[in-house]
Amino acid sequence: MATKVNEKITVANAIAKGDLWTRLSAAIMGAGMFGHQQIVKGIMVLACEVAFIFYMIASGISNLALLPSLGTQEQQKVWNEAKQIYEYTAGDNSQQILLYGVVTLFVIAAIILLWILQMKHSYKLQRKMEEGEHIPSFKEDIISLFNGNLHITLMSLPCLGILVFNIVPLVYMISMAFTSYSKEDEKLMLFDWNGLTQFQRVLNLNGNIGKQFWHVLGWTVVWAIFATFLNYILGMILAMVINRKDTKAKGFWRFCFVLSIAVPQFVSLMIMNIMLQPNGAVNVLLRNLGWIGASDSLPFWTNVTWARITIIVINLWVGIPYTLLQITGILQNIPNELYEAARMDGAGPVTIFFKITLPYMLFVTTPYLITSFVGNINNFNVIYLLSGGGPTYVGDTAGQTDLLVTWLYKLTIDQQYYNLGAVIGIITFVILTIITLVTYRNSASYKNEEAFM
Amino acid sequence: MTVMESKRNKRNSRTVAVNVLVHVILAILAVIWVMPIFWIVLTSFRAEPGAYTSTFLPQGYTLNNYVKLFTDRNVLNFPKMFTNTLIIAIVTCIISTFFVLSVAYSLSRMRFKFRKPYMNIAMILGLFPGFMTMVAQYFILKSMGLTEGSAIRFGLIIVYSACTGLGFQIAKGYFDTIPRSIDEAAVIDGATQWQVFTQITMPLAKPIVIYTILTSFIAPWVDFIFAKVLCRANADQYTVAIGLWNMLQKEYIYQWYTCFAAGAVVISIPIACLFLYLQRFYVEGMSGAVKG
Numbered sequence: 125m126a127t128k129v130n131e132k133i134t135v136a137n138a139i140a141k142g143d144l145w146t147r148l149s150a151a152i153m154g155a156g157m158f159g160h161q162q163i164v165k166g167i168m169v170l171a172c173e174v175a176f177i178f179y180m181i182a183s184g185i186s187n188l189a190l191l192p193s194l195g196t197q198e199q200q201k202v203w204n205e206a207k208q209i210y211e212y213t214a215g216d217n218s219q220q221i222l223l224y225g226v227v228t229l230f231v232i233a234a235i236i237l238l239w240i241l242q243m244k245h246s247y248k249l250q251r252k253m254e255e256g257e258h259i260p261s262f263k264e265d266i267i268s269l270f271n272g273n274l275h276i277t278l279m280s281l282p283c284l285g286i287l288v289f290n291i292v293p294l295v296y297m298i299s300m301a302f303t304s305y306s307k308e309d310e311k312l313m314l315f316d317w318n319g320l321t322q323f324q325r326v327l328n329l330n331g332n333i334g335k336q337f338w339h340v341l342g343w344t345v346v347w348a349i350f351a352t353f354l355n356y357i358l359g360m361i362l363a364m365v366i367n368r369k370d371t372k373a374k375g376f377w378r379f380c381f382v383l384s385i386a387v388p389q390f391v392s393l394m395i396m397n398i399m400l401q402p403n404g405a406v407n408v409l410l411r412n413l414g415w416i417g418a419s420d421s422l423p424f425w426t427n428v429t430w431a432r433i434t435i436i437v438i439n440l441w442v443g444i445p446y447t448l449l450q451i452t453g454i455l456q457n458i459p460n461e462l463y464e465a466a467r468m469d470g471a472g473p474v475t476i477f478f479k480i481t482l483p484y485m486l487f488v489t490t491p492y493l494i495t496s497f498v499g500n501i502n503n504f505n506v507i508y509l510l511s512g513g514g515p516t517y518v519g520d521t522a523g524q525t526d527l528l529v530t531w532l533y534k535l536t537i538d539q540q541y542y543n544l545g546a547v548i549g550i551i552t553f554v555i556l557t558i559i560t561l562v563t564y565r566n567s568a569s570y571k572n573e574e575a576f577m
Numbered sequence: 578m579t580v581m582e583s584k585r586n587k588r589n590s591r592t593v594a595v596n597v598l599v600h601v602i603l604a605i606l607a608v609i610w611v612m613p614i615f616w617i618v619l620t621s622f623r624a625e626p627g628a629y630t631s632t633f634l635p636q637g638y639t640l641n642n643y644v645k646l647f648t649d650r651n652v653l654n655f656p657k658m659f660t661n662t663l664i665i666a667i668v669t670c671i672i673s674t675f676f677v678l679s680v681a682y683s684l685s686r687m688r689f690k691f692r693k694p695y696m697n698i699a700m701i702l703g704l705f706p707g708f709m710t711m712v713a714q715y716f717i718l719k720s721m722g723l724t725e726g727s728a729i730r731f732g733l734i735i736v737y738s739a740c741t742g743l744g745f746q747i748a749k750g751y752f753d754t755i756p757r758s759i760d761e762a763a764v765i766d767g768a769t770q771w772q773v774f775t776q777i778t779m780p781l782a783k784p785i786v787i788y789t790i791l792t793s794f795i796a797p798w799v800d801f802i803f804a805k806v807l808c809r810a811n812a813d814q815y816t817v818a819i820g821l822w823n824m825l826q827k828e829y830i831y832q833w834y835t836c837f838a839a840g841a842v843v844i845s846i847p848i849a850c851l852f853l854y855l856q857r858f859y860v861e862g863m864s865g866a867v868k869g
Contacts, residue, residue, distance in 0.1 A: 387614060549708070
């Protein structure tokens with residue numbers, strides 16, 4: 125019965141075939157519930173509409189009206205005769221206008237959604253009454269929030285949090301990419317829409333910013349590939365060596381490696397940073413051992429190539445234990461028969477690794493590899509705390525070891541080039557989406573789910 | 578000696594050689610991995626002042642670095658930072674544990690229209706660089722008036738806990754492994770979904786509940802970048818992570834270098850203990866999630 129009613133519940137049907145109450149709720153939200161025995165719910169929905177109208181009159185409409193121009197009134201210095209001083213008149217604050225505009229758009233979207241829902245609900249109630257079905261009372265609705273509709277109770281607050289502090293900020297930042305909001309040309313207070321200008325600037329190989337972008341992008345990709353696959357392969361080899369039948373004190377070795385990730389990452393990275401300074405512990409140790417001259421130091425952070433290799437190596441120090449931890453269990457799940465069969469055919473350890481272990485692991489852990497690749501492209505901590513993106517050439521905003529994320533951070537927080545930062549963020553997202561989709565679609569575990577079963 | 582025996586001896590000596598080699602390599606690697614930790618612990622007891630010294634190991638040992646860390650309130654007020662972080666961590670922990678478990682339970686046990694879209698949206702949001710939202714979050718908090726004075730604390734709590742509903746994967750993976758027949762039996766006996774959630778699933782999922790509580794408690798201790806953006810120059814709102822970072826900046830490093838080491842040790846010990854305790858849940862969650 126219920127499904128039969130559900131099939132025809134659409135807004136169009138509600139308007140075409142609705143009774144007076146249902147049609148009335150197109151203008152007065154909640155009327156349909158009011159007229160169909162759900163008075164409390166109807167009042168609540170109506171209250172939402174009233175609140176919305178008040179909001180729109182109070183600030184919503186003016187927010188929207190300012191959105192296309194992002195404000196026109198510049199901040200001005202005015203001579204105050206009476207006080208004999210210069211006073212600043214408050215100009216339009218474009219950043220605020222943009223934020224409020226975006227929020228208002230979200231409020232409007234929410235009320236439209238509510239409108240659709242209540243239209244459908246009114247029509248459903250009407251149909252139920254016509255069919256003589258039971259209409260749940262308000263008390264029954266509340267009870268169902270803790271039973272059949274528990275997900276609504278549990279998920280509404282987390283969803284609200286995500287909406288307000290993740291989705292709204294994202295939309296806001298994305299819209300910034302199409303403006304002139306930047307410290308360049310003093311556009312911090314009052315700025316304008318300027319379309320795709322910033323995208324052109326970033327992608328243009330001949331400009332200064334464009335050159336830096338392609339440079340940073342190249343290093344980001346190289347870094348992510350090294351960081352992901354070196355960690356993965358070396359971690360796997362280490363796990364296998366520890367798991368060997370003849371290795372003694374397995375627990376002890378595992379403990380030694382896991383200890384290094386038990387220390388909070390930002391602490392261990394800062395420790396690494398100071399140990400590798402020109403006068404840091406490592407250089408001191410090398411001097412005392414006589415491997416380098418008494419006043420020499422290895423240029424861990426000052427030479428580009430050194431800095432890049434150092435970062436990758438330290439990331440191994442950070443990352444290998446994680447791999448060890450994550451794949452030990454999976455390694456033990458590889459069916460023993462596979463190994464025995466291979467040994468019978470006379471395969472050596474290297475062949476077994478490349479023909480059995482690696483394909484099996486790749487099959488099982490592709491999702492993990494994708495996640496860690498994405499994590500490495502967005503790996504802020506390692507770069508920022510180790511090298512700070514340096515060494516940096518004069519005139520550049522990006523250092524030689526900066527990733528897209530750390531550059532994004534520098535552009536927005538340090539330089540206040542908000543629009544450029546937003547463009548970099550969007551491009552990073554697009555690259556990651558493409559990589560994720562392509563690798564996931566082509567991965568064995570997606571194409572052939574039962575290859576190893 | 579027969580030919581057979583000499584062959585076996587040869588093979589035995591070869592395995593012994595391989596075994597020795599493996600253990601030597603493991604030992605070298607273990608030293609490399611543990612050395613920085615060992616060095617920072619020693620440095621935290623170093624008696625000589627200053628940042629960089631000419632010897633790898635300290636010449637004298639003292640407890641003063643720890644004493645200074647917890648008593649010197651004038652320049653970098655570490656005790657204050659410690660209480661700040663503790664308060665933020667406790668509140669964040671309560672909110673985000675509730676969020677994570679609620680979302681994970683709903684996605685694992687309930688079936689509703691928004692379920693698949695929610696999981697897809699969560700995946701897409703995870704592809705954006707975290708800092709993109711950070712700047713905008715700052716502006717939103719600013720328009721709410723949460724970026725000045727002691728309101729910063731609320732701002733940090735909101736930021737740390739608001740989006741935790743996106744990190745449901747490990748808990749959901751664990752809930753998925755609990756047989757549904759248990760729920761169904763309870764429902765037949767007249768339990769509501771709420772009762773199933775609180776009285777059946779939660780006790781059964783104790784390991785993952787503990788895991789969620791502890792990881793969300795640790796988060797504010799180890800985040801430093803958002804705290805830095807939000808606190809800016811409000812020194813009395815600093816969290817431990819910013820404090821430690823500041824100790825290594827040019828203006829403080831000479832005076833505070835050994836205290837940094839002491840602070841690093843103080844913060845790391847509890848977190849390391851929690852981590853070592855939690856790693857098995859982490860491993861279980863990982864292999865569970867992969868098995869899908």
